[in-house]
Amino acid sequence: QVLLVESGGGSVQPGGSLRLSCAVSGGIFGSDAKAWYFQTPENERELVAHITSGGSTHYADSVKGRFTISGDNAKMYLQMNSLKPEDTGVYYCNLVRGTGTAQPRDYWGQGTRVIVSS
Numbered sequence: 001q002v003l004l005v006e007s008g009g010g011s012v013q014p015g016g017s018l019r020l021s022c023a024v025s026g027g028i029f030g031s032d033a034k035a036w037y038f039q040t041p042e043n044e045r046e047l048v049a050h051i052t053s054g055g056s057t058h059y060a061d062s063v064k065g066r067f068t069i070s071g072d073n074a075k076m077y078l079q080m081n082s083l084k085p086e087d088t089g090v091y092y093c094n095l096v097r098g099t100g101t102a103q104p105r106d107y108w109g110q111g112t113r114v115i116v117s118s
Helices: none
Strands: 006-007 010-012 018-024 035-038 047-050 056-061 067-071 077-078 087-096 105-108 112-116
Touching: 006 087, 018 087, 018 112, 035 077, 047 067, 056 067, 056 087, 077 087
Parallel strands: 010 112
Antiparallel strands: 006 018, 018 077, 035 047, 035 087, 047 056, 067 077, 087 105, 087 112
């Protein structure tokens, strides 16, 4: 069982920064796809950023130029700069193992809350 444990959320003022972390038990494989999602206070879920199994990064238009997804052999990260009130929500890390196979498997973090307000 792959466990994902998130940390780094908190409350910041507009324009501030946060760095979210997601520790992956057993490490991250080179073939894993990785992503960050979030839910707004209105309960709308959105894909924020992801890295394909081939290593390509993709971002939602709303966060391009402000957020950066990255990782090492044990953790995923989401660097969040120039935060806006509309970035407020619960952020979830996601890892897909077995990409390109008939039975890929999804693993999720527990969520970490980000609040951006004056």
